[in-house]
Every structure is written in C-alpha cells, then in structure tokens.
Amino acid sequence: MDAVPDADVDITDALVRRLLASQHPDLAGLPLERADNGWDNVVYRLGDRLGVRLPRRGAAHRPLLNELRWLPFLAPRLPLPVPAAARRGRPAPGYPYHWAVVPWFEGRSAALARPGERDAYAAQLAGFLRALHVPAPGDAPRSPVRGVPLALRAESLAARLATGRLPQGDTLRAVFAEGTRAPLHRGPALWLHGDPHPHNMVVHPAAAGAPARLAAVVDFGDLTAGDPASDLAAAWLHFTARGRSVFRAALADGSGRPRHDDDAWLRARGWAVHLGAVMALLPADDPLHAVGRHALRQVVEECGSAVSGLG
Structure with missing residues (x-):
C-alpha cells in the first residue's frame, strides 16, 4: 500500500538539459544534479542557488500550476522563504508539463x-x-x-x-x-x-x-x-x-x-x-x-x- 506512483514520463538528466537549453539557455551550463525523485515531482539542483522542479505524472501538473500562480502572491506575506518560481518552463517535445526553476535552500x-x-x-x-x-x-x-x-x-x-x-x-x-x-x-x-x-x-x-x-x-x-x-x-x-x-x-x-x-x-x-x-x-x-x-x-x-x- 502507498507505493510511490509510477511516472508518466521518463525524466532524465539529458531531458532537463534540453529543456534548459531551449527555454533558459543562460542557465543551461550550470552544474545539474538529481536531488529527489518524489511522489509527484523530480527535483534537480542547478548550480549553487537554484533547483528545477518537474512533475513526473499528470496528477502533479495542476498542483504545480497552482504554485506558479499563487506562491509569488503569498511569499511576501510569509516569515520564511518558500519556493516561488524564479523562472517558468513550458511543455516541450518529450515533456508534456509545465515546470519551474526555483530557489535552492541550503539545509x-x-x-x-x-x-x-x-x-x-x-x-x-x-x-x-x-x-x-x-x-x-x-x-x-x-x-x-x-x-x-x-x-x-x-x-x-x-x-x-x-x-x-x-x-x-x-x-x-x-x-x-x-x-x-x-x-x-x-x-x-x-x-x-x-x-x-x-x-x-x-x-x-x-x-x-x-x-x-x-x-x-x-x-x-x-x-x-x-x-x-x-x-x-x-x-x-x-x-x-x-x-x-x-x-x-x-x-x-x-x-x-x-x-x-x-x-x-x-x-x-x-x-x-x-x-x-x-x-x-x-x-x-x-x-x-x-x-x-x-x-x-x-x-x-x-x-x-x-x-x-x-x-
């Protein structure tokens, strides 16, 4: 019971590199390291200060869109940092969902x-x-x-x-x-x-x-x-x-x-x-x-x- 759901899409290092190169080329050369393969999202560390968050299944797409819309509104009202998107990513060949470049928090x-x-x-x-x-x-x-x-x-x-x-x-x-x-x-x-x-x-x-x-x-x-x-x-x-x-x-x-x-x-x-x-x-x-x-x-x-x- 409660095993991590199967992914809809195979998220690889090469895929993330391609998405960055086509949509945020100024970030594409930064070091990239997979940090977490969660229930809903795959998270990469991008350089020292950023992360990349990508839905791994369709059910996680709408929640990410909610974050993209509402976190920039909520973040200034909160006493702790939250991962309001620094950049937004669009669906592309080989990847059907929106995605986000977010701050990376040390700890x-x-x-x-x-x-x-x-x-x-x-x-x-x-x-x-x-x-x-x-x-x-x-x-x-x-x-x-x-x-x-x-x-x-x-x-x-x-x-x-x-x-x-x-x-x-x-x-x-x-x-x-x-x-x-x-x-x-x-x-x-x-x-x-x-x-x-x-x-x-x-x-x-x-x-x-x-x-x-x-x-x-x-x-x-x-x-x-x-x-x-x-x-x-x-x-x-x-x-x-x-x-x-x-x-x-x-x-x-x-x-x-x-x-x-x-x-x-x-x-x-x-x-x-x-x-x-x-x-x-x-x-x-x-x-x-x-x-x-x-x-x-x-x-x-x-x-x-x-x-x-x-x-």
Whole structure:
C-alpha cells in the first residue's frame, strides 16, 4: 500500500538539459544534479542557488500550476522563504508539463532530525502557519483531500487500519472518530500549505548545542483553501508533547487569545491519525515512514484510554 506512483514520463538528466537549453539557455551550463525523485515531482539542483522542479505524472501538473500562480502572491506575506518560481518552463517535445526553476535552500530535511530536535522550531512553524492561515480568495485552489471535512477521509483510514500493520488500531479509530464528531470549521476558507510535514521543512544544520531552526518551507503542491485543522496536524507529525505545547501557545493572536478552538484541535488530531497512517505504511527507508510512526505514537501516548469511546 502507498507505493510511490509510477511516472508518466521518463525524466532524465539529458531531458532537463534540453529543456534548459531551449527555454533558459543562460542557465543551461550550470552544474545539474538529481536531488529527489518524489511522489509527484523530480527535483534537480542547478548550480549553487537554484533547483528545477518537474512533475513526473499528470496528477502533479495542476498542483504545480497552482504554485506558479499563487506562491509569488503569498511569499511576501510569509516569515520564511518558500519556493516561488524564479523562472517558468513550458511543455516541450518529450515533456508534456509545465515546470519551474526555483530557489535552492541550503539545509536538510526536518524529517531527518529527531523529534526532540524539531521541538526547537515549534514557535517558528506556528508563526509561519499563523501568517499563512488567512482568508483565501474565492478562486483559490481547492483540494479533495486537504482542508475538507475529516469524515471524507474515513474510508481511506479504515483501509489502512485493516492492514493490521498499525499498532493500537482501536485507539487510533477512536481518536479519528472523535475528530469527525467535532463541529465543522466555521468561517471563511483559509489558505493552507496542505502538507506541512517535516519532509517539507528545510532546517539549518545545527551546530553543536544549537537549536534547530527552519530555513524554508517547501513543496506547496497541496496548496489549498479550507479548514486549517489538516495543517494543524503538524503538531503531532513534528513534535513531542513539549513542542506541541509551545506550538499551540505560539498560534495565539496578538492579544494572546487562541486562534483555534478545542473543536479545531480535535479535528487536527484526527487528521494526525489519518496522515500518520498514510506515512507509517510507506517503505521503511522513506523518511516519512518514521514521521508517521512518530505521529501515531504521539497520539496514542497523549490520548490513551482518555479518548471518548475507548471506555
């Protein structure tokens, strides 16, 4: 379950060189190195300061177009760097999708850091989401799988729990069910990152004894508008109980009042179960496998038999 989908197109070094030479010839001579072959995109490092992001399947094309349109609008409003395109690429012979040249951010994936290390940037991530989570315009993109009522993900979670590969399945079901019973999001649809898990955060390599700091937030392929609860699930994906406490406190508005009520956090914890299950069933060598396992452990440790319906 949840193997990386097959690509629609074979993205090779030679193909990327051809695309650059024909559309951005001033960049074509820079060193080029494949950096990541992800779920939706292939990413190359281009020279010291740039990257090339290319959809590897048709389902990833529309999300990239959303990034190309909206990230330049959002970037100036956000307290951390994001990969707003420096150059745009068009479909060409041998490659059917738009693509982008983006900034390259030095650092490492936060998924490779220990959860206790990630606690150090809890307030920083909260500040980023606080700035992002504002009312979105009516023509903002909408996702069928993020920012939507949690109950729409029930069938997906049930299939994953049915594999028997996830521990404490009864507890996870109860936590998820509690989230689905919480009242739905009221008010305007807010801008959401859509997938703010640790592998989409770049952290500065910490010096000995120095706390981890976020250098950038990347991969806005799931950029959408809706209920912020799916983004708030980051509290369990990234942090320990200590970090979650800091994260929640730092989300308060300027007067110190919480921006999200208890119902939003119940939905968020349900999202953490769903997203944690998705990631935990990835292959063990995928960085998100450990992230998912961590999130599910955090939920179980936090809730235990106190969750409504566990008895």
